[in-house]
Amino acid sequence: MEIYGLGIVAFCMYIGSFAGYFIGKLLGVSGNVGGVGFAMLLLVLLSNYYETKKGGWSERTQNGILLLSALYIPIVVAMAGIQNVVAAFSGGAVAFLAGGIATIGSMLLVPLIGKLDKDETIE
Amino acid sequence: MIGEIITTLFSKFPLVGAIGAVAIIMAFSYWFANLIGQKRMGSAIAIVISLALAFVAGKTTGGAKGISDVTYFSGFALLGGSMLRDYAIVSTAFGVKLENLKKAGLPGVVSLLIGVAFSFFVGVIIAVALGYNNAVDAATIGAGTVTFIVGPVTGTALGASSEVVALSIAAGVVKSVVTMIITPLIAKSIKLDNPTTAMVYGGLIGTTSGVAGGLAATDSKLVPYGAMTATFYTGLGSLICPSIGYMIVKMFL
Structure with a gap:
């Protein structure tokens, strides 16, 4: 049944988040x-x-999980709609330069670190 | 009277209203994407439209939560909030193959460490260059460059002023918005087309909303891989920015 699929994901989320909050407490990070x-x-x-x-x-259990993953993009669209875009644009030069340069720099590092995987298989 | 009933509808069924509104945004976006012959750009266009609406809403209401500050669209906060977002993200792991994860394990971990350190120090350097010379301010802005959650966490721990904390949040939001917009455009040139680079990308960029949005707009098959590493990023940042990060900054300032 479809609800089993939704339930499996819910179960995983609770167990995973339990571990996440537990580690957070151990490390003293909220x-x-x-x-x-x-x-x-x-x-x-x-x-x-x-x-x-x-x-x-x-198949019906799988449909429950697939329904959720199909909702993923609409949820992301809604999420984009609740961002504080005004603050992002009005944060001044510091916010804009720091955020922008860090993002673009990080993206340029992707192919470099991605190579680690191939180097390993050669060895 | 009619107006009153319509207002009642929106305030009684906010989530349903938000689902309907997102459906309209997406229908328009995919129609437009087809029109310009870029079928795969549909979700990217929808995200940009949403961001633009959030900007307009923020300007008119003066609030910090985009469209959801407009009474009629308060349901966006629920539909786009972290609970449903994380629930849906977890579900995308269905269909992921174990061997792909194992293959990307080492680059994934390396990318997390380098990603947090890189963003932090870029933020610190820019903060210092623009005149934020004390270690607390520079470290807080650097932490905000990691993500908009790590910024206030670090700022609070170090006792930064609320103005600097606000700046650090802004830096993180810029990162997240820039990521959503640029990822689909730059994906090809950074070889973002397989599970390994998606995991590396998630570990380097780290902002969950940015990574989720950016990958969804690029290739939705890659979402689970990027999201899986990105979810460790904010935790790692909250851990090392106020401690090791601050100590290193303090040695130089």
Whole structure:
């Protein structure tokens, strides 16, 4: 059933975020440290495990998960709509230069660090 | 009377209203993308339209939460808020192959460390160059350049003034907005077309909203990989910016 799919994702999110908040508390940082990442990792492990052991979840269960991922882009569009764009534009030269240069610089580093993967396989 | 009923509809069903409004924005964007022969630009155009609406809304209402500050569209805060965003992001991990993750593990971790350090020091250098010479101010602005959450976390820990904290948030928001707009344009030239580079990209840029928006506009298959590393970025930043980062800045200032 579709609700099983939604439930599986909810379960992963709770477990992952529990780990995230727990690590946050241990480190003395407020908030959720990597909780979403742990949740995703858990979903990957669960679905890969079911795939190999039991041939995967039923189509209707999968539909529940796919419904959520299909909503992802509309959610991102809504998220863009609640950003404080005025503050971004009026933060002055410091905000604009720091944010802009750091972003573009980081993007240019992508192909460099991406190469680490290939170097490893050659060795 | 009619006007009153319409107002009631929007205030009683805010989430449904927001879903309808996003559907209209997306329908228009995909229609426009088809018109100019760039089918894949649809979601990028929708994101830019949303950002533009958020700008207009911010100017007219004076609020900090874009469209959701307009009474009729308060549902945007729920639909685009972190709860549903993270729920949907987690779901995108379905279909990810374990071996792709393993392959990108090392570059993913390296990109996180370099990403946080790089953004922090670029922010610090620019802050100092523009006259923010004390270590607390420079470190706070540098931390804001990491993400708009790390900025206030660091500023609070170091006791920075609220003006500097506001600047640090602005730097982070600029990063997030610039990421959403530029990613689809620059994707090809930085080879952002496979799971490994998507994970590296998530680790280097780190702002979850920027990475999510940028990858969604580039190729939605890459979203889970980028999101997975990006989600560790803010935590790592909140950890090292007010501690090691501040100490290093203090040695030079």
